[in-house]
Amino acid sequence: MTPDDLNFRHLLYFWAVAKEGSITRAAERLNLSVQTISTQLGMLEQQLGQALFAPQGRSLVLTEAGRAALDYADQIFLLGERLRHAVADHASGRRRFAVGRSEAVPKLVAFRLLQPVLRRRCRCAWNASKAMSSTRWPNWR
Amino acid sequence: MTPDDLNFRHLLYFWAVAKEGSITRAAERLNLSVQTISTQLGMLEQQLGQALFAPQGRSLVLTEAGRAALDYADQIFLLGERLRHAVADHASGRRRFAVGRSEAVPKLVAFRLLQPVLRRRCRCAWNASKAMSSTRWPNWR
DNA sequence: CCTCATTACGGGAACCGTAACGATC
DNA sequence: GATCGTTACGGTTCCCGTAATGAGG
Numbered sequence: 001m002t003p004d005d006l007n008f009r010h011l012l013y014f015w016a017v018a019k020e021g022s023i024t025r026a027a028e029r030l031n032l033s034v035q036t037i038s039t040q041l042g043m044l045e046q047q048l049g050q051a052l053f054a055p056q057g058r059s060l061v062l063t064e065a066g067r068a069a070l071d072y073a074d075q076i077f078l079l080g081e082r083l084r085h086a087v088a089d090h091a092s093g094r095r096r097f098a099v100g101r102s103e104a105v106p107k108l109v110a111f112r113l114l115q116p117v118l119r120r121r122c123r124c125a126w127n128a129s130k131a132m133s134s135t136r137w138p139n140w141r
Numbered sequence: 142m143t144p145d146d147l148n149f150r151h152l153l154y155f156w157a158v159a160k161e162g163s164i165t166r167a168a169e170r171l172n173l174s175v176q177t178i179s180t181q182l183g184m185l186e187q188q189l190g191q192a193l194f195a196p197q198g199r200s201l202v203l204t205e206a207g208r209a210a211l212d213y214a215d216q217i218f219l220l221g222e223r224l225r226h227a228v229a230d231h232a233s234g235r236r237r238f239a240v241g242r243s244e245a246v247p248k249l250v251a252f253r254l255l256q257p258v259l260r261r262r263c264r265c266a267w268n269a270s271k272a273m274s275s276t277r278w279p280n281w282r
Numbered sequence: 283c284c285t286c287a288t289t290a291c292g293g294g295a296a297c298c299g300t301a302a303c304g305a306t307c
Numbered sequence: 308g309a310t311c312g313t314t315a316c317g318g319t320t321c322c323c324g325t326a327a328t329g330a331g332g
Contacts, residue, residue, distance in 0.1 A: 006221045008149035009297085024311065036298050038313060048228045058306040058311045065231035072224035076217055080147045083213035087189045090206035150322085165286065177323050179288055199286045199331040 008076075010044035013037050014052060015073040018062060149217075151185035154178050155193060156214040159203060 016026040017037060027034045045052050052066035062070060157167040158178060168175045186193050193207035203211060 006225055033299055050228050050232045065228045068227045068231060069224055072220050072227065076220045079213050079217050083210055084147055084189065086209045086213065087191050087206045090209060091191045174324050
């Protein structure tokens, strides 16, 4: 109930470093100084009790634990962005309606099945990233 | 690439309030003061440009945007906890190996298919929560 | 009146940048 | 010696608690 042991700011820095491949480039991307990233990254590793990067020459490579953490961080920040979009959609009066679909059901078949509940001026998007398709429309009803 | 517009600490407080049903109980649960939660919650709403709770009597109820945000927050903090567990597993020498499986493939069939790569002393868990099954074992090799 | 939630404000912790250092190419 | 990463230290921001206020039952 209290997962505050994980500092999501540190996790963001770790994520940026992993994506950019080096602390220097991550610092540029985040408009931060190199030292800040390095320090906070050390904090995260100490907090998790596990090294996430291993020095390779004068560069860094992900450890096995680091690769595992990166997978989760990817999903977490993706969800964070989706959260903002979802809330913004509510502000603009649009609602999101997500429908799960088994891979065994062709898209067109699913579309035909959903036809009865679709309204005019609805935007329909097939989003394969999470095996879910999402449809938006201007108003709920 | 820089989703730092979303403060995950604020999101945690929002999540706790939504789960507990009131700021007071959330403050007790998090060992924080009521004022802190209230302020930070206001920050989050201002940041998102949308109210997440609506005053109902002297209590609070989720708005529609709030319910949407809660769905995402649930997943985010669940992933955060899983991240910690995954990294902890690496520390104890255990590795997690996740296998995706179509619903059309029975579990026992999948198990038989995986038999050749399984080792002794492996723990096999069917985890339906994310449509994925995960298997752990003491060492990689 | 008692409880819940919201502002106002001061102390303190965490974050972040400047600087100096070690290591690798 | 040029670049990347790490450690040391001081300033600033943000967070959090005490106190005072308003609102609902």
